[in-house]
Amino acid sequence: MILLSVFLAFNFIGFTVGNECPTGWTFNPDTSECYTFSARLFTFDESVQYCNSIGGKSVSISSYSERDALVALTKTNILQPWLGAKRNTTTNKFYNLDGTYFYTLMWTTNEPSVNGDCVTFKGASPSGLQVTQCYQLQPAFCKQTPALCNSAVIGGPNTWSGTFQSPGYPIQYYNNLDCRYLINSPNNTFITVTFYPFLIEEWYDSVDIYEGNSTSYANWIGHSGRGFESSGNMMNVRFKTNYAITDKGWLATWKAKKDMPVITQSGTNGTMTSPNYPNNYDTYDEQVYQISVAYGMQVNLTIDDFRTESKYDYLNIYNSSVQSNNTLVYTLSGTSVAPFNWISPRSYMSMKFVSDGLIQYKGWHAFWSYC
Structure with missing residues (x-):
């Protein structure tokens, strides 16, 4: 081996200097x-x-x-x-x-x-x-190959929310990434995650969401969208990029949600509201309500206040205690619903309120009686 007696001129065209590499690289x-x-x-x-x-x-x-x-x-x-x-x-x-x-x-x-x-x-x-x-x-x-991925295990048995982001956000992520983020939440909860902002190369770079501690297709929930939810207290997020074209990336916010038991009322009259009313409802609510009156009577439902994100947050009304497309009577959404009145054909009915992962409003207030 001999010492170089000539200067090696390096021309790093298009390179960015950062702390991705050890000194001298x-x-x-x-x-x-x-x-x-x-x-x-x-x-x-x-x-x-x-x-x-x-x-x-x-x-x-x-x-x-x-x-x-x-x-x-x-x-x-x-x-x-x-x-x-x-x-x-x-x-x-x-x-x-x-x-x-x-x-x-x-x-x-x-x-x-x-x-x-x-x-x-x-x-x-x-x-x-x-x-x-x-x-x-x-x-x-x-x-x-530098450790560009900020892969991590996120959350835990006592953690209910948090954020994580693509490498380099909000400036620019890298090519050839395969990053994993495993989210854990407390027992008896499920996980919601939303991405905003979300700026990646369309079609070629992707964020995929999986149920549990797996990235198999059988556990796949969804791909690069508004937001997602798991059925249990574990979710796996995978961010993959190809060899060309990058963007600013994304910021993800996750929350643990309690399982919401059915709210049931019976008798002669009562009131029902969206979760937290008159304060804003939460993201990814899915609350079911059931009402029943004496046999041979009907339920007279009146909604006197209603404000939700149009199209994405909604209240379904069913002419049965079973929620299905066959029993669905109305889907109410937006800010022009109230006042609303409906009389059930039977002595029982049900409702389901659903919210997505973005905008929240105060929700709705209803009262019912028999007739």
Whole structure:
């Protein structure tokens, strides 16, 4: 090994400098990898050992976007750095040391030649891979994957709410992410989560929500939307990004909700309200109400105050004690409902109030009697 007597000029076009990488490494936002060159020259085998010794590995090109990043890194270098690739002398085929796919269309002009079994990278035009004798002395070229994901276990047996966010929010998240967030809430609760703001590359970057401690399709709840809820006290959120185009990301707010028992009234008259009335109802309420009067009588229902988020928060009225599409009579929503009056055809009826994960209002107030 000899000390380089020439200056390696690094041209980090399009790079952002942050604390994603250890000191001496440079982060590339297109590949979400950290890169560094050695200040000494090594043989091929020595370069592999050097990269391993500093917590990385020899650079193997895993995509065309990484190839473009390497061109920007090396196009003004005087000496071509080693890549983590070599020839299998039995099959005469080249392969990447890390097991990733070897791109045979990335050779520079008139390559691959028979002048060696190892590979360096030529950044100057025409750029590409170049066959090199393994005993030659070249700079080591190393990379390591930084811990960009802020994956976490969130909540706990005594925690009822919180927030979490995409890496880099509110500035910009990274490419090639696969982040997991496991939310736990107290026993006998379920979990609601809403995303706002929500700015990601459409179709290619995604947030998927799963029931319980799993990311299997059988446990899938939903994908990148207004908000979601679990049926139990555990939810798994997975954020995946591809190799190109990023955005500001998202902020998620989660809450634990108590299971809401059915509210039942019977007799000659009574009153019913949305949860918390006259204060605002909560997100993801799903409260069922049942009313019954003496056999042969009917329920006379009057709503004298009603304010909900139009279309998304609503009160369903059923002509039965069973809530189904077949028994649904009215769906009330918005701010122009009251006054409202309805007489049931039977001596019993039911209602269900549902709210989503965004805007909340004061809700509604109703009174009933028999007739």
